[in-house]
Amino acid sequence: MTTTEPAVSAVGDWTPEQLEEYGRLLLTRLREHFETLRSQPVTTDRPAKEIRELFDEPLPEQPQDFTEILDRTWDEVRPHLTLWNHPRFHAYFANSSSGPAILAEAATAALNVNVMLWDAAPAAAAVESTVLRWLCEMLAYPGDGDAVLVDGASLATLYALAAARERLGGFDVRRTGMAGGPTLRVYASDQTHSSLDKAAITLGIGLDHVVRIPTGREGALDPVELAARVRQDLRAGHRPLAVVANVGTTSTGGIDPVPAIAEICDRHALWLHVDAAYGGFWRLADRIRPHLPDLSLADSLVANPHKVLLCPMEASALLTRHRDALTNTFRLVPEYLTTRHEDGSVDFMNYSLQLGRQFRALKLWWLIKSFGVRGIAGRLDAAAGLAGRLRAAAGNTPHWQITNPRTPFPLVCLRYAPEGLSPQETDDLNRRIHHRVNAGRRSYVSHTVVDAGYVIRVSIGNIHTLAEDVDALWAELTAAAAEEGKSL
Ligand SMILES: Cc1ncc(COP(=O)(O)O)c(C=O)c1O
Structure with a gap:
C-alpha cells in the first residue's frame, strides 16, 4: 500500500460496531411499526405521479448519513406502500412475514x-x-x-x-x-x-x-x-x-x-x-x-x-x-x-x-424451528376459523352472497346483490363497494370475476389478523354497501 491510498476504514464498509448501532435503530423502528401497525393505513392515497416525484432524485455523489436514509424510508417509502404484512390486508393471497423469518x-x-x-x-x-x-x-x-x-x-x-x-x-x-x-x-x-x-x-x-x-x-x-x-x-x-x-x-x-x-x-x-x-x-x-x-x-x-x-x-x-x-x-x-x-x-x-x-x-429453517409444525398448524387453523366468522356474518345478512361456499380455504368471495338490479348493475355496485373499502385505507381487498359476476375477494392469511380485523372489514363492507346503495 502506498501512503497516498486512503485508509480502508475511509472507503470500506460500516464497521461491525456501526452495523450493530444502525441495526438497533432499524429494530427499534420495526418494533414501533409492529406495535402500531393495526392503526396505520394499509395503503397510500397518493397518486402515482406524486410518489414517483418523491423519489425522482439525482444519483447521490456524496455519502449520506444512514440515520437520514432510515428516516426517509420511514417517512416517505413506508407510508406509500401497500402493506402486505398488515393484519387488515386481505387482497390477492394475504401472506405473512413472521419474526424469525424477518x-x-x-x-x-x-x-x-x-x-x-x-x-x-x-x-x-x-x-x-x-x-x-x-x-x-x-x-x-x-x-x-x-x-x-x-x-x-x-x-x-x-x-x-x-x-x-x-x-x-x-x-x-x-x-x-x-x-x-x-x-x-x-x-x-x-x-x-x-x-x-x-x-x-x-x-x-x-x-x-x-x-x-x-x-x-x-x-x-x-x-x-x-x-x-x-x-x-x-x-x-x-x-x-x-x-x-x-x-x-x-x-x-x-x-x-x-x-x-x-x-x-x-x-x-x-x-x-x-x-x-x-x-x-x-x-x-x-x-x-x-x-x-x-x-x-x-x-x-x-x-x-x-x-x-x-x-x-x-x-x-x-x-x-x-x-x-x-x-x-x-x-x-x-x-x-x-x-x-x-x-x-x-x-x-x-x-x-x-x-x-x-x-x-x-x-x-428458522421459522419452522421457532414455531414448530404444530405452532404453524395452529396459526393456519386460526385463519381458517376467521374466514368462517366472515362467512357466517355474510351468510346471516340479507343480500350478501358467498359465491365460493365450498372452498375449504380462508378465501371468501362476496357479492352484494340487492333485489331488482340487473347483473351489470350488480357488478358495478360491487366494484364501487370494493373501491370504497380500499379508498378508506383501513382494510384492503381485491376482486375477481366468476360466473356470478364481479365479486369481492377476501383472503385471510396474515399472522397478525385477529377477529377484530375481520369484524372491522365486515363493518366497512356493509357500510360501503349502504352508502353505494343510496345512489341506486
Ligand atoms: C394458484 C397460483 N399459482 C401460481 C401463482 C404464481 O405464483 P408466484 O407469484 O409465486 O409466481 C399464483 C399467484 O398468486 C397462484 O395463485
Whole structure:
C-alpha cells in the first residue's frame, strides 16, 4: 500500500460496531411499526405521479448519513406502500412475514452465500435439503425425488413442464430444441393461473397448445371433458405432455379432482403437475386437511411457503417424486463450475435455471424451528376459523352472497346483490363497494370475476389478523354497501 491510498476504514464498509448501532435503530423502528401497525393505513392515497416525484432524485455523489436514509424510508417509502404484512390486508393471497423469518433475511444477507454448488455453501445446501424434506412431510409428498426452492410458483411450473418434456422421450429437446418435434399439448382448467400460459410461451409450447377445459360453478376441472380432449388430440396426432391441476385456484380457491385426473394421466402417460402454490400448506390446518386431495399423486408439485407458511417473499417449493427429473433437465456444468463430488453433496444449480442462488432455506429453517409444525398448524387453523366468522356474518345478512361456499380455504368471495338490479348493475355496485373499502385505507381487498359476476375477494392469511380485523372489514363492507346503495 502506498501512503497516498486512503485508509480502508475511509472507503470500506460500516464497521461491525456501526452495523450493530444502525441495526438497533432499524429494530427499534420495526418494533414501533409492529406495535402500531393495526392503526396505520394499509395503503397510500397518493397518486402515482406524486410518489414517483418523491423519489425522482439525482444519483447521490456524496455519502449520506444512514440515520437520514432510515428516516426517509420511514417517512416517505413506508407510508406509500401497500402493506402486505398488515393484519387488515386481505387482497390477492394475504401472506405473512413472521419474526424469525424477518431476522433470517438479515442473517442471509450478512452471510451472503451462494447456494449453487456444494463447495460454495456446504451447510446452506444441507439446510435446504432438510427444509425441503420437512416441506415434503408437511405436504405428505414423497421426499426421495428431486426438490428445490425457487423464487415463485410461476418459475416452478415452468421448470416442472420442462422436466415433463425432458422425460417425454422421442426427441432430444436439449440438443435440437423444439424444431421437428411433436406438437406438445398441455391441459388445465380455465381457472388455472396465468403462469401456465407464460410457461407455455417460454418453453416454445405456444398458447394455442394450452388446452383450457371449461369449469362449472365450483371452479373445478371436469375429468370427463379432459379425457375427451386428450383422446381428440391423440387422434389429431398431437403429443399430450402434461396436465396442470389446481389445489387452490387463484380466483376462488377451487380444487380440481386430482385422483380422477391422475388416472387419466396414468392411462395416457401424461405428467401431472399440481399447482398447490396457495392450497398446499393449508394442509397443515386440521379444518382444511380433510378437504384436500392426496398430493402424492402428482408427478410434480409446487407449494409456496411465501403464500401460506408465514414466510416473506420469495420462497416456493418445487417437488417431484421422480429422482433426477430436474437434474436431467437442468444439469450443465462448464469447466469453471466443476467441483469435486463427495457422498452427500448436492449442487442446487443443477435443479433449475438459476445459478447464483440466495440461502432461501434459512428463513424457513428458522421459522419452522421457532414455531414448530404444530405452532404453524395452529396459526393456519386460526385463519381458517376467521374466514368462517366472515362467512357466517355474510351468510346471516340479507343480500350478501358467498359465491365460493365450498372452498375449504380462508378465501371468501362476496357479492352484494340487492333485489331488482340487473347483473351489470350488480357488478358495478360491487366494484364501487370494493373501491370504497380500499379508498378508506383501513382494510384492503381485491376482486375477481366468476360466473356470478364481479365479486369481492377476501383472503385471510396474515399472522397478525385477529377477529377484530375481520369484524372491522365486515363493518366497512356493509357500510360501503349502504352508502353505494343510496345512489341506486
Ligand atoms: C394458484 C397460483 N399459482 C401460481 C401463482 C404464481 O405464483 P408466484 O407469484 O409465486 O409466481 C399464483 C399467484 O398468486 C397462484 O395463485
